[in-house]
Amino acid sequence: MADRIGTLDVTLAAAQELPNASAQFVKEAYEHPVDTAIVAGKTLATSALMGSALGYIIPARGPAGMIIGAAFTIPMVVGAVNRVRAAEDEANSPAGSLNAAAKGLAKSTVAGTVDLGLNLAGGFAGASFGHKVATSDTVFGDFAQKSQRFILKGENEGMIAADSWINSMKGKFSRSESAPVTETPGGGIALDVNAVKAKSRGILNPNLDANTATATAESLTGKIEPKTALGRRLQQYGIANESVERSLTGAPDDLTMYYGSLHGHSRYSDGMGLPKQLYERAQQEGQQVTTITDHNHAAARGGVGADDPRTADQAGTPVVAENPIEYSQTFADAAATTNEKHVSLVGVEMGTIGKVGGGHSHGGGGIEAGLEAGEHHTHGMAGAEAIGETNPGGTFNLAEARAESNAAAHIGGVNHINLFEVPQFFLSQKQQPGLLDGFMSRLTGRPPEPVVKAPDVIKYNDGDYKAMVDHLDKLKDTTGNTPVIQLNHPRYLADENPNTPAAQRGRDYGQKSFKNHDEWLRRFADPYVRQIELIKGGALNPNPVDKVPTGNLDPTSFAGYLDKGVHASPTFGRDFHFGDPVGNPGATGIYARGLTKVDILDALRERRTIATTSSEKLSGVLTANDKFVMGSILDQSAVDSLALKMKIDGKIEPDAQYSVKLWGDKKIGDGKLAEVVQEQTMTGSQLLSNNQVVAFDPVTNKVGQGSAYYVEVGRTDPKTANLDRMWTAPIWVEPLAGAQHSLATRWMAGIGAGTFGTGF
Incomplete structure (x- = not known):
């Protein structure tokens, strides 16, 4: 009796027949074009229909x-396995042969492969069409939104129930004691932090019962924060975890607004004064947070002319790029001037101004290093309400700024970022005391003076932000957390000039050093960018002012970068250069748990900032659903709608006039910037009667697309008629896992066409 032909034998023989089977398939298709087109059309249409249903009804x-x-997919896999087994049986049957079985299997494999390709095309296109209809402003879109919200809720409840069941099963086989729980101020459940160092604070969904809430909270005890989108989504829906990086929840009364500056320069680059003097002066003038961010390139003083008042102050002091120990000294000065009333921070301003390797200028005022005589470069805002800034005697030229931004040589654009509290770039170290130092310390009872050592320096090509983040990915800030980056003096209208080819737009902040916009977001903006300057602070005006000029406001650039997918909160960019870290009524408000470096950096990391033209007269906080604080990024399944409230603080006089605008970018990424969706006006007296709270009508986002909402408040002074303005951080609602179904899911849906008998 002959040995039985096995599955492997049939499969290998069929593989050898694939070229002939493919040629035969092409020949038959050529000889019967109408029949081929009909079958292909039916397969495409059916798979597109299946994909459309997926994109229309099912959340991504x-x-x-x-x-x-x-x-x-399972029926397809089962069918393929059965087909191989049938070929094996055919090869072993008395009337069959291995050759005939292999040819038949190869023929069905070729036909099946063509079907899969058609299924992929139809499923992909159909799902895109279904998603478009589901997010449309039509009756069909409304029905799809209701369907998807219902399914989202069912998914979340199912995942929480499954998680609870799994953990209850674990509990039956574990001797560990149950974690104690307590009620939170919001009426939810939280683990006893003191007892088990819990990572959860409260329940977002008030409909969950206590047992489910407790089990879900217990499941997080001792575990790292969820990194997957589904994990974050479930956590937001079930548990308010204050340490989740992508969202902030909790009672607003845990937080306090502190005011300060995140941008300024000492004589170590193109400013005036030593860092310690600047920190001390800022505290004396009432500032609570002060940041010195000297430039990191040797040509930092390229825009400082001979008659500039900074020249004498800088004489004899090299720039920090030439003498990096100055950066270490700034860290030492910051530590020495930080106390319970003031936090001193250290940053570095990085990026390209002018030509790659060229000098730094805010527009005019001298020949920059690396530039030809008579040539200068500008940077600054070019928003609808902004005209940029200049060195004394210089001018801002929008046409020139646009041309410069689009120059092919500028891989990093012509703009700067601030990187906060990262000593690894310029590492500050304290030398261990020697025997004599230790003896003198014990003798006098005073600690030895720290010895500041030169930091390590990481070099990267000017403007190559991709190379920069390759290093940054390996580093932490001085608190051991992910570093924070601020985008300085944006120029959205210049950088996104519609009169230039699309391929030449969008160079600022290193966008062209990445493969595409998605990579720029994924590698640079999403991990690190948390703030963007909306108000400029008179960087190159040597004199203090009592009013922020309208030309220093740039809400257009802020809205533009939000639409580009950047999750950033607004700031006031003092950018001081003349030895006065205050000198301006504007400020960045930082909504933090305390006035410490850790708390301030945490607030920046969680995007809890406002930009105001007067910290004394106008401030405030935006919240949603009485649970979410400005800066939160919420999954679309966590909330059905946002009930937004604006708490306004500052100098509230009965006769002052207030205008409160709710701005909304309802579809991030569509190229249309945020617009006013609701607006209220009132007097200070009316505001006081409402406990300083302005409530908006609920807004509903569409499932399957991201949106962002923030508030602008205007205050007209009753005596001077001066208009002060402030902007809050947005609250985002978006599908954290992605707006559309994955390629694999679309393909699988398209494969469902086979259930209708279509295909070759």
């Missing part, structure tokens, strides 16, 4: 989509 990248995809 969730359990329901995965289940639907698996439901269509």
Whole structure:
């Protein structure tokens, strides 16, 4: 009796027949074009229909989509296995042969492969069409939104129930004691932090019962924060975890607004005064947070002319790029001037101004290093309300700024970022005391003076932000957390000039050093960028002012970068250069748990800032649903709608006039900037009667697309008629896992066409 022909034998023989089977398929298709077109059309149409249903009814990248995809894929896999087994049986039958079975299997494999390709095309296109209809402003879109919200809630409840069941099963086989729970101020459940160092604070969904809440909270005890989108989504829906990086929840009364500056320069680059003097002066003038961010390139003083008042102050002091120990000294000065009333921070201003390797200028005022005589470069805002800034005697030229931004040589654009509290770039170290130092310390009872040592320096090509983040990915800030970056003096209208080819737009902040915009977001903006300057602070005006000029406001650039997908909160960019770190009524408000470096950096990392033209007269906080604080990024399944409230603080006089605008970018990434969706006006007396709170009508986002909402408040002084303005950080609602179904899920849905008998 001959040995039985096995599955492997049939499969290998069929593989050898694939070229002939492919040629035969092409020949038959050529000889019967009409029949081929009809079959292909039916397959495409049916798979597109299946994909459309998926994109229209099922939320993207969730359990329901995965289940639907698996439901269509499993029959296909089973069918393929059965076909191989049938070929094996045919090869072993008395009337069959290995050759005939292999040819038949190869033919069905080629036909099946063509079907899969058509399924992929149809499923992909259909899902995109279904998503477009589901997010449209039509009756069909409304129905799809209701369907997807219902499914989202079911997914979340199912995942929480499954998580609770899994942990209850674990508890039956574990001797560990149950973690104690306590009620939170919001009426939810939280683990006893003192007892078990819990990572959760409260329940976002008030409909969850205590047992489910407790089990879910217990499941997080001792675990790292969820890194997957589904994990963050479930956490937001079930537990308010204050340490989640992408969202902030909790009672607003835990937080206090502190005012200060995140941008300024000492004589170590193109400013005036030593860092310690600047920190001390800022505290004396009432500033609570002061940051010195000297430039990191040797040509930092390229815009400082001979008659500039900074020249004499800088004489004899090299720039920090030439003498990096100055950066270490700034850290030492910051530590020495930080106390319970003031936090001194250290940053570095990085990036390209002018030509790559060229000098730094805010527009005019001298020949920059690396530039030809008579040539200068500008930077600054070019928003609808902004005209940029200049060195004394210089001018801002919008046409020139646009041309410069689009120059091919500027891989990093012509703009700067601030990187905060990262000593690894310029590492500050304290030398261990020697025997004599230790003896003198014990003798006098005073600690030895710290010895400041030169830091390590990491070099990267000017403007190559990709190379920069390759280093930054390995580093932490001085608190051991992810570093924070601020985008300085944006120029959205210049950088996104519609009169230039699309490929030449968008160079600022190193966008062209990445493969595409998505990579720029994924590698640079999403991990690190948390702030963007909306108000400029008279950087190159040597004299203090009592009013922020309208030309220093740039809400257009802020809205522009939000639409580009950047999750950043607004700031006031003092950018002092003449030895006065205050000198301006404007400020960045930082909503933090305390006035410490750790708390301030945490607030920046969680995007809890405002930009105001007067910290004395106008401030405030935006919240949503009485649970979420400005800066939160919420998954679309966590909330059905946002009930936004604006708490206004500052100098509230009964006769003052207030204008409160709710701005909304309803579809991030569509090229249309935020617009006013609601507006209220009132007097200070009316505001006081409402406990200083302005409530807006609920706003609903569309499932499957991201949106952002923030508030602008205007205050007209009753005596001077001066208009002060402030902007809050946004609150985002978006699908954290992605707006559309994955390629695999679309393909799987398209494969469902096979259930209708279509295909070759």
